[in-house]
Amino acid sequence: MAIDKKDREILRLLQDDASVPLADLANAVSLTPTPCWRRIQKLQADGVIEKQVALCNATKLNLGLTTFVTIRTSQHNEQWMKSFVDGATAIPEIVEIYRLSGDADYLLKIVVPDISRYDSVYKRLIRSVDLLDVSSAFAMETIKCTTALPLDYA
Known part of the structure; x- marks a missing residue:
């Protein structure tokens, strides 16, 4: 499975805030929403993105x-x-x-x-x-x- 520069940037942004709206995420990585969404779906299907959670303040x-x-x-x-x-x-x-x-x-x-x-x-x-x-x-x-x-x- 190959992860390219755009995938890494998507992952970096999602690790910072997984609640970022798709349109904002796509814009930040210079993609339109549909290809960005497809990349996220592939990262999830490949197990790179395991799950999305809320981080609580202990x-x-x-x-x-x-x-x-x-x-x-x-x-x-x-x-x-x-x-x-x-x-x-x-x-x-x-x-x-x-x-x-x-x-x-x-x-x-x-x-x-x-x-x-x-x-x-x-x-x-x-x-x-x-x-x-x-x-x-x-x-x-x-x-x-x-x-x-x-x-x-x-």
């Missing part, structure tokens, strides 16, 4: 504490992994989960109002599966936070 939703949690396990089997994934994905405050290489096995991003709510999430997590080590780091300040992916590699 602080305004009383989610002022972001915690990054590294997890180590002594079990590396499919049954344990399924139990962990099922348990962790069922906790809505866990918004990102990554399986890692290196010293830690998993990295979680958790958003909650405060430490006591984090403790509640922690307790739900450790009830779901046996863990060797859980280490938490609390974000003091957000320096950069974006959902926009770099497009120079497409």
